[in-house]
Amino acid sequence: MMHSRTNGLDIFSTFVQFAEDRFESWRPDFRLLRNMRAHLATVDAQNADFLEQEGFWAIYWYQSWQQQASSQAAMHLCAYLQEPCYWASENVARRFVTEQCTVADGFQVAISDFERILKHYKPGHGNTLKAYARSAFGNMIRNHLCQLQAAKIHSDWGLLRRLSQARLKQALLAAGFTDIASLILAWQCFKACCHANPQRSATRGLPVPNPEQLTQMVERYNRLRHRLTPVPPCLNDQALSAKLMQVVKAVRRYINPTVTSLNQPQNTVEGQELMESLRGDRDSPMTYLLAVEAHTEQQRYRRQINTVLENAITSLDLPSQRLLRFYYQENLTQKEIANQLEIKQYQVSRKLNWVRKQLLLNVAEWGQNTLHIPIKSTVLVEVNEVIHEWLQRHYSQNDQHDQYELTI
């Protein structure tokens, strides 16, 4: 079982080390460690309160990553996001027991994409990078699992129908193709012309395109290729068929990859990093001040939401409170909750949805009335992340799993 890191130094400079699919230890990157230590010393002199606050440092590194595209800041954040990534993977593995994907596999799949999470995270309204990352990591891992499962039960051609275009593109890029646009067009033509017959067959067993379908695809391809720049050459049946086979191969390879360890600590031997860190980047005091401001704002907002939520929870009826405890504190699945309460699973999900909606409604209306925050989807989603994180923390204080070291 993984133990959470407790001091700011470790949180931003150590990485999960697995041994045989299990958490083994926190492995430091000495260059990050040194850099973090230097930063902590600077801050210490100015304001000791911030010394141990991970929330502040998360904002600080996020802002310097954003402003200077600093790779060192990115690595600090990668170290920081190890925990949400691990918990997300552990959560998926626990809820969907599978031998296909261990906690370590899920972790590797998700953490290798952590920079995408940085790019898409939008700070504001008290939502933290950590909470956003945890749900995004969870989605990445579930996605990965779904695909592994699909790959197992689908024919090559059935599988092609079940990929999103974004996924397909990633597979083609990973396979090193350069004529991506024309391959995607070939795939689109395939999707337009070949599908299961609802009277007879399932998509999972979709057969090789027949000659008639191939002719239709070729006609389509040759007509639509003019929309691409540069215009790819005209294809005949054999050539299109060959192109699609390339796509099939790339997809199969992509979905069952050998997981490589990316973003592992690079400087694991003390002293090795010395030359590097000599030219270490010094951040301007401005970065620091901006982070202080953003952090103060975030904390203030979270304290306020905290009060609103405390009140909202207390005013819920007892069955609803019990439901939340089962789900967030005891970490039961909906099925388990249904068994405990002797109701149907869909009623659990309906009720949970209702409660979550009520909480969001409460906070949204409070925000609108007291802080004049407009009720918009983009704002609501941030507020909702705060609520979700709050619920997890609120109910997991006795539970080692989700003990987030969150400052409020």
Add this chain to the structure above:
Amino acid sequence: MISMSLQFDICAQPVLSLQTNPGLWRHYASVINVDARWRIYIQKIASQALLTWFGEEFGLSAKLWPNGAPLDIWHILHGLPLTLGDKRIVFMVDEAIDTSELRVPKEWIDIPNWRADYYVAANIDLDKQQLLLWGYAPYSMVKNLGAYDVADNTYSLSYLDLIQDFSVFWVAQQLEPSETISMEISSSLPLAQAESLSQRLVNVPEPRLEMPFDQWAVLIRCDRWRQQFYQRRQGHAFPLGLGRWGKQLTERGWQTLDNLIPQAPALALRTESLNKEKRLSDDAFAYSKTILLKTSIADVKLLLAVAVEIQADERRNIELELYPVDDPLLPETVTMTLSLPDSDEQLQTVQAGSRDNYIKIPPFLCPVDELFRVSIQLADAVFQEDFVS
């Protein structure tokens, strides 16, 4: 092995059960274009699940937009538009298993009175009979954050940008002001030009990608043109007019009853009484057409007869009958259905039993210029014809 569905436990992403329906697939057999037929089938199955879900779970009545069965949109375009209260929502139903992106055709974003408040990413799994709603984005997000793909005129949003929690959706659709705008747009395209474009596009695989978007948008936002275009792509120049029957009927295989009687003995017996009852005159007509139903077992020839009588108030009294041609009896279970093509609503269905030598839809009165559809179905074979009274 993974449990049934990975998403089941994430209550934030609703999983709807759906009913695949081979009968519905057969019903759309008349849609000539393969991918259009598939698209229509998928949208139809998904829309049934969605409408039921909105009703049962939330007591909300959602409606398909702009009418109950927008086949004239679906045959050219992907996307399932619903109206919920004062909000319009377009569901993008995808067969993907992964939840990586939302792709929305430009039409749903950039045609002003087509734009929606919300765009929902939905994954359909026909094998498992499930529809997963896994994320959504409001209009401004798709428009401003979406990556625009010129290859297929589509906006796409990464899953990391989508809102993947439907508690947010419920609160938003309840409290957020609507972003849709409805405005009257005068169709600025001259009829002759629309006609020639429609002619040019009738057989191309992806009409929406054949011309500059602005021009295309003018065409398809016009209901009348869009419906005509659908008919045309279906191989019908227009629905058959039953007013004063003329050349277009004979061009499309319809003949006066007399010419056909020798082929259908059962009809010969009936014709006499029909003639007596209707006293065929300038205001009463009876035409028929031989149709061939190719089922997977055999080819079956039948004869469809339509009798029309124009009333003094110009309303039409219409009667439909179906006869066997080569056999004395109709094949058992052959059905004749009267429906409205715009709404897919079935008005009346009759089915042959084991000893019927004809079946009929009883006479009905309808006003002038009413569009109706007659479908004949036997096993997996369907024949359809649209009429205007």
